Amino acid sequence: MSKIYVGNLPFSATEDAVRELFSAHGTVDSVALINDRDTGQPRGFGFVEMTSNSEAAKAIQTLNGFQMGGRALKVNEAQAKTERPRRW
Numbered sequence: 001m002s003k004i005y006v007g008n009l010p011f012s013a014t015e016d017a018v019r020e021l022f023s024a025h026g027t028v029d030s031v032a033l034i035n036d037r038d039t040g041q042p043r044g045f046g047f048v049e050m051t052s053n054s055e056a057a058k059a060i061q062t063l064n065g066f067q068m069g070g071r072a073l074k075v076n077e078a079q080a081k082t083e084r085p086r087r088w
Contacts, residue, residue, distance in 0.1 A: 002056035003078040007045040009033065010069025015046075017068075022048050025062060026055025047078055 006018065015031040022028045033046035050056040056077070064075040 002050050002053045004048045004050065004056055004060060005045065005074075005076055005078040006048055006063075007074035008071050009042070009044050009046060009073065010071050011042045011044060012069055013042070013046075018046060018048065021063065021066075021068065022050065022059050025050075025059035027051040 004022075009018070013033065015033055018033065019028050019031045022031070027050060029049040029051055031046065031048050034043045035041060036043055048059075050059060060075050060077065063073055066073045066075070
């Protein structure tokens with residue numbers, strides 16, 4: 001499975017809309033759009049997991065810079081999550 005970072009999403013974007021966009025390039029296993037933990041409002045980015053690395057690479061190449069809701073998407077391979085110090 002390949003995890004893709006999708007940034008600069010319009011705040012009105014839904015998981016279904018993102019799934020539909022990426023499905024044109026391969027099999028989408030999951031979509032997760034990130035919301036602010038305090039306000040619950042969308043943060044404008046999320047992650048897409050695709051079944052194959054080749055499909056993910058094709059989606060990244062095709063959709064990076066793609067206009068969605070008037071915003072140019074930033075699409076690239078997701079980086080491994082790093083530990084961050086907790087905020088108090």
